[in-house]
Amino acid sequence: MSKEKIGFIGVGLMGHGMAKNIVEKGFDLTVIGHRNRAPVEDLVSRGAKEAKDLRALAEASDIVVLCVTGSPEVEELVAGPDGLAAAGKELMIIDCSTSDPSSTTKLAAQMQERGITLIDAPLSRTPKDAEEGTLDVMVGGGDADVARARPVIDCFAGRVVHTGPTGSGHTMKLLNNFVSLGYAAIYSEALALGAKAGLTPKVFDQVIRGGRMDCGFYQTFFQYVVGRDPNAHRFAIRNALKDLTYLAAFANASGTANPISGAVRNSFALAVNAGQGERYVPMLSDFIAELNGASLES
DSSP states (O other): OOOEEEEOOOSTHHHHHHHHHHHHTOOOOOEOSOOOEEEEEEEEHTEEEEEEHHHHHHHHSSEEEOOSSHHHHHHHHHHSSSSSGGGSSSEEEOSSSSOHHHHHHHHHHHHTTTTTTEEEOOOOOOOHHHHHHHHHEEESSSSSHHHHHHHHHHHHHEEOOOOOEEHHHHHHHHHHHHHHHHHHHHHHHHHHHHHHHHHHHHHHHHHTSSTTTTTHHHHHHHHHHOOOTTTSSSSHHHHHHHHHHHHHHHHHHHHHOOHHHHHHHHHHHHHHHOOTSSSSGGHHHHHHHHTTTTOOOO
């Protein structure tokens, strides 16, 4: 049985590594360019083809993987006047973006009527893991649809969890990001308090690292805080705020009290509104320290 033809939209920080693994593992891959030409040209050099527009990409593909910012982009790419559905052919769409679950379930129902299957498969870990093919993936969809998608997802995943029906992957991703971004806000506030008391980030790290509160997220966060590596965790503060805003909408819709996630969201909202949105999440620590008249740099 021949492999299905894959389309990929969103070959950015995460998407480039994912697409690279798909084409290098023997799939026929078609990509589409955006502002940054370098990832597209790299993938073409590895054997991928480039489509001139979304219709052409849909016509060349059986399965299309999306890795874009969020629901507005997904909705436009899929259901917009010049989107994938306009090609009028049967497709499977795997949405690896961090999207609003309510948008995902609504869009999936709309597309089903047009012969298009949409499942959600958001990601956890870093661009480095995307390059190495070791991402964590949370997949929402029917059993048969997930089974069909697995050969593609397995190209870039080290661990795959089937979370339930379509939309459940995006819900789980929001919870996952709440936990990690909650850590980011706590680390930032703790470091600012420590700086006020004369405790340096290096001392803080010596106490936490290797103990019960250590974890992979802590290590990449502190690779920036102590090591000052600006690329330690390349996830923009503005995208963190977007995810926490989706979570707030879910909490409101479900009538769930969410005082902690509300406080975490406000930490990121402060940073975005102060012009820090393009900086990466570990850099929230510098911003919180500066707000308090402290510095984390030695």
